[in-house]
Amino acid sequence: MVRRCASLFVTVLILFALAGPLYASPKAARRSQPAEPNQETFHIVQRGETLFSIAQRYGSTVDAFAHTNGLSDPTKIYVGQRLKVPFAGGFEIDPLSAVPYVVQTTDTLADIARRHRTSWEALARVNGLLSPDVLYAGQVVRVPPTDPAGGLTGALHVVSDGETLLGIALRYDVSPRTLRAANQILNPRILYPGQQLLIPGDGPSRLPAPLVSVDVNPLPVSQGGTLVVEVRTTQAVTLTGNVFGRTIRFAEESGGYYGLAGVHVFTEPGLYELTIQAADESGLSTEIGADVVVESAQFGYERIKASPSLLDPAVVAAERERINALRPTFTERRGWSGVLQRPSGGTISSNFGTRRAYNDGPYTSYHGGVDLRGPTGTPVYAPADGTVVLAEPLTVRGNALLLDHGWGMLTGYWHLSNIEVEVGQRVQQGDLIARIGNTGLSTGSHLHWEMWVGGVNVDPMEWLDRFHDWYEPVEDTTDDVGG
Secondary structure (H helix, E strand, C coil): CCEEECCCCCCCCCCCCCCCCCCCCHHHHHHCCCCCCCCCEEEECCCCCCHHHHHHHCCCCHHHHHHHHCCCCCCCCCCCCEEEECCCCCCCCCHHHCEEEECCCCCCHHHHHHHCCCCHHHHHHHHCCCCCCCCCCCCEEEECCCCCCCCCCEEEEECCCCCCHHHHHHHHCCCHHHHHHHHCCCCCCCCCCCCEEEEECCCCCCCECCEEEEEEECCCEECCCEEEEEEEECCCEEEEEEECCEEEEEEEECCEEEEEEECCCCCCCEEEEEEEEEEECCCCEEEEEEEEEEECCCCCEEEECCCHHHHCHHHHHHHHHHHHCCCCCCCCCCCCCCCCCCCCCCCEEECCCCEEEECCCCCCEECCEEEEECCCCCEEECCCCEEEEEEEEECCCEEEEEEECCCCEEEEEEEEEEECCCCCCEECCCCEEEEEECCCCCCCCEEEEEEEECCEEECHHHHHCCCCCCCCCCCCCCCCCCC
């Protein structure tokens, strides 16, 4: 098997839970008129502000603020801090006339420049970037007006062992001279495996074939959040991915491949590598890498009184083994198209991710779901279409129900008084599936609702709001439950 590997890394800044919007709207950006370059302006940090939101307010960048104020860690600013506002002098292009562009996971400054037929130097100048390599996914850069004589567009080719410049030129139907000029090749006889060559043309992608695009949302992603990876290719491939040390499985739908990854609540905030491998029908394999940032989330603390018998390690371990056997469940059918429906209307008595201690023990555990208040017998409804994969009484979780919604996303319902469905049954969004109760390790009548994505507990409340633009699910008439 011939292996072609292209590593595309994006430098991502860490934004924490108090961060403001990922980017300001064009209208908001235009409201802040820059001062004269020879004037000094200072900003006093207010509660809830980040360096990113401050930079956007003044039409500047985090890099420029950090450099001007000597900040070694842009994430560490404090209320009342006095920051000098940087202004780039000698603009040849009016920055306020530029068009905003949201940086994608695999973008480089050169990519953006080529796509908009300008130069990376012009982009760096307009955006006050100290280095062309300092970009992060989700960042908004200002693109100057199109330069008709500007940069090139095209696709990316990764050189394999034994390939020549002439052979590559013939493959893409371009002249060797054009290929040499686009890549500033002085000696056409010197190519090396893994070298990246820009193939001039109208192709929008600079990813190695057969990849066309790789989109990752949301960025940054929070502890306990869900990461959605969407991949487009020029031909059918077998895709696998890896992030946070766990495998991402992909499902094909509407001409694209989709993979979901859950972010564990104990994942340390920071930068993590996402790798994607694509193998085509001929056996050729391509791998790319991109950086994903995890931001911290705010979690509370609570202490719970429980019967020692329910905390017996042998009992807990046996039940955990039973539950964990279902975590890898993955089916191709997707059971949702937009936001999920709340399974019950009760108010929240305990949020997802809350750090927990039992009796007099330490805070070594966390709440794996959301607790919704409700008297015994209150109906519980399916939040999305799915298939029942577990419906049985358990010692700790009480009467338990688990639904498979496809693509590695499952929802669980614990402490039920009654289960109204059975294993293998398919349900639709809004169907009655159970009733709230007080069974198992429970301190009162309530519904414990949890969600797994890729086998990892994530916050189900995120799915009640639109955090990704899903298409309508592809109809599947098969009866395979999978797993």
